[in-house]
Amino acid sequence: MSAGIMMPPGIKPPGDYIEEVLAKVKAKNPAEPEFHQAVQEVFESLRLVLQKHPEYRSSKILERIVEPERVIMFRVPWFDDQGNVQINRGFRIEMNSAIGPYKGGLRFHASVNLGILKFLAFEQVFKNSLTTLPMGGGKGGSDFDPKGKSDNEVMRFCQSFMTELWRHIGADTDVPAGDIGVGGREIGFLFGQYKRLANKFTGVLTGKGLNWGGSLIRPEATGYGCVYFADEMLKSRKDSLKGKLCLVSGSGNVSQYTVEKLLDFGAKPITWSDSDGVIFDPDGIDREKLGWVMELKNQRRGRIREYTDRYKKAVFMPTDIKLEHNPLWNIKADCAFPSATQNEINAKDATNMLKNGVKLVAEGANMPSTLEATKMFLEAGILYGPAKAANAGGVATSGLEMAQNSARLTWTREEVDDRLHKIMIAIHKSCYETADTYGTPGNLVNGANIAGFLKVANAMLDQGLV
Numbered sequence: 201m202s203a204g205i206m207m208p209p210g211i212k213p214p215g216d217y218i219e220e221v222l223a224k225v226k227a228k229n230p231a232e233p234e235f236h237q238a239v240q241e242v243f244e245s246l247r248l249v250l251q252k253h254p255e256y257r258s259s260k261i262l263e264r265i266v267e268p269e270r271v272i273m274f275r276v277p278w279f280d281d282q283g284n285v286q287i288n289r290g291f292r293i294e295m296n297s298a299i300g301p302y303k304g305g306l307r308f309h310a311s312v313n314l315g316i317l318k319f320l321a322f323e324q325v326f327k328n329s330l331t332t333l334p335m336g337g338g339k340g341g342s343d344f345d346p347k348g349k350s351d352n353e354v355m356r357f358c359q360s361f362m363t364e365l366w367r368h369i370g371a372d373t374d375v376p377a378g379d380i381g382v383g384g385r386e387i388g389f390l391f392g393q394y395k396r397l398a399n400k401f402t403g404v405l406t407g408k409g410l411n412w413g414g415s416l417i418r419p420e421a422t423g424y425g426c427v428y429f430a431d432e433m434l435k436s437r438k439d440s441l442k443g444k445l446c447l448v449s450g451s452g453n454v455s456q457y458t459v460e461k462l463l464d465f466g467a468k469p470i471t472w473s474d475s476d477g478v479i480f481d482p483d484g485i486d487r488e489k490l491g492w493v494m495e496l497k498n499q500r501r502g503r504i505r506e507y508t509d510r511y512k513k514a515v516f517m518p519t520d521i522k523l524e525h526n527p528l529w530n531i532k533a534d535c536a537f538p539s540a541t542q543n544e545i546n547a548k549d550a551t552n553m554l555k556n557g558v559k560l561v562a563e564g565a566n567m568p569s570t571l572e573a574t575k576m577f578l579e580a581g582i583l584y585g586p587a588k589a590a591n592a593g594g595v596a597t598s599g600l601e602m603a604q605n606s607a608r609l610t611w612t613r614e615e616v617d618d619r620l621h622k623i624m625i626a627i628h629k630s631c632y633e634t635a636d637t638y639g640t641p642g643n644l645v646n647g648a649n650i651a652g653f654l655k656v657a658n659a660m661l662d663q664g665l666v
Contacts, residue, residue, distance in 0.1 A: 214250035214257075218243045221262045232315025234542060237571060238322050239266055245649035248638040253657075259665075261657045268321065270294040273314070274364040276342060278356045280349075290361050292340035294374055295321035298659035301372055302338030303328055303595060303602075305379030308386065310345045316542070317341060320379075320566055324595070326652030327588040330627045333599035338374055340365070346381050347501070358389035366394045371402040371605070377598045378407040380541070383453065383498075384419070403605025406598035415601035417616040418594075422564060423457025424617070425593015425624045426537060426585075430562040431465060432628035433583040433644070442466035445533040447558070449473045449526075450540035451497055451504045454564045454591070458537050459490050471528050473540060474504040477518040478528040481511060525549050532556045539564035547572040554580050563587035578643060589631050589648040596623045 225239050243262070250257055272292040280286050291314065294302045304324040307317070317339045325337030342361060346354050369376060378387055387407045394404055401413075408414035417424070427441070434440055444467045448455050451472045459469045463486070472479040472493060481489070489511060496502045508516045517527045529536065529549040536558050538544055542565065545553070550573035553561070561577055562585040563569065569577070577584040597620055604610055611619075628644075634654075635647030 214247050217250065217257055218247060218262070221266070224263070225266050229315070229318070232318060234319035234567070235315045235322065237543075238319040238567060241567075241571060241574070241645070242322075242326065242649045242653065245646040246653060248640070248646065249650055249653065255661065256657055259661060261660055264660065265296065265325070265653075265656065266322070268293050268295045268318065269297060270368075271314075272340075272365075272368050276344065276357065276361045276364070278353075278360045280353055286357075288342050288344040288357070288361075290340070290342045290364060291317050292365060292368055292374070292376070293317050293321035293338055294368075295337045295339070296325045296656060297336035298656050298663060299329060300334035300336045301370075302374035303335035303377070303598065304337055304339040305341075305377045305594075306382045306386075306390075307339070307341035307379040308344050308346050308381030309341070310343055312341045312343045319542070323566055323588050325656060326649060327592045328595055328599075329652040329655045330589055330630060330648060331592050331596040331599060331623055332626055333596060333623075335375075335595065335599050335602075338376070339379075340376055341379065341382070344381075346386065351385065354386060355389045358386055359393040362390045362393035363397065366397045369394075369404055370398075371404050371602070375403065375598070375602060376405055377595070380452070383407075384409060403602050406601045408601070413601075413605055415597060415604055415616055416611070416613040417620060418597050418601055419453060420457040420460070421597035421620055422454045422591050422594030423459070423539070424461045425596065425620055426454070426458055426539070426562050426564040426590050427461035427465060428593065428621050428624035429585050429590045429628055430535065430537070430560060430583075432625055433560060433562065433585055436628075436632065437583065440465070441535070444468065444535050444560075445470055447471050447528060447531060447533045447536045447553075448564075449528055449538050449544060449568075450565065451479075451493060452539075454539040454594075455537075456490065456494055456497070458539055458564055459485055460487075462537075463487060463490070467535070470533065471531060472504050472507065473526075473528050475519065476503050476505050477516055478526070479504055479507045479514055479516055480528075480531055481507075481514040483511075483513055525552060529553050530556065533558055535560040535562070537562055537564050538568035540568065541565055542567045543570050545569040545573045547576060549573065550576040554582070559583060561585065562590045564591050566591065574645065578645060581642070584644060585628075586645045586648050588652060589627050589644060592627055593620055593624055596620060 321339035328335040525548040631647030634651040
């Protein structure tokens, strides 16, 4: 169908139509604010599309794209080390498979609920579309928190979780990966139980160990990709990362490899954080300090406040829930890489960032900026890379792992890194050019939302009413 087709009677103007669909989403999905936020952010960009494409309205693409194709929810019983029965809740949201099998991580964290996973799955649909790879969108997880649990407790939980999930996933159906709380240890336990139950060795999970089907660069991919994307944004203004002071939130996988790649580009990262508080190191984080944090977080599973015991010039600012802002975002810097969790930057934080000279924000976490903060960044005209574009490197490399598994091949580190870099360049180019095409040059939020949406929406039209 083409943009020139007459609108059927009763089809509303784009603005009214979007407001009507958004109101229905909120009414049908109460108490899911993160999901509402994610949908609203995408829909705001689509006002520019619907005027040119009335077929999306007549085919009710928006109403269909906000409804998961399948929602799986189940109980997860397991024994702790004292022999006590514990019960958690497991989820898998299979959001959209128009361009490929469902793809997206599993999150194990006490905050996990249906609304958070629906927001993540919805974002994943468009993020995966941007990667240029044939992957649909999904997300899953549990309110189980691996923090403080023994390896045996984590293993028992993962085996119980997979005992239900295995029947719903597969290499050509749904390919989960890791997310918050799900690293190499958890993926190993999950894969082992899948293999045992399905009697198959397939690429059903990504983030696997290198000795049994994993891909080089996969642990580094989200952080590396975010920095590659930031570099492309700066190149569009004939600038570079060299010498830039950089704020990085979090201290997990994404943050660690963001810092590593920033060092490769000659930038100076100066912060870390975790749920206990913020570290500010005025001397900058070098490779020796990065290695120490990796050992602290990945091996000892310690807290970031220990950083000041070793590096005396660093300052630790404990978390204060009474504060209306995060002190990390009130430090003078050139660039910011929010890499912790959703909505970690509010309007007050955005005000502080702009006041302190931040000229670039590249989102390593999923939806780390509130709608108000996003609006402030766009109005200020700074370089702003939204999560669905800037942090797509992780799922892109998961897609590369899937390709290696299907071909029974292993690519070199250099080959995977080169492919990742080229994908991030292509994502930036697509976002940049789409924003320009739809009359909002430089607005990568619109560029990412529209480019991601068009590919999925057109596939849905091609495949009929399913």
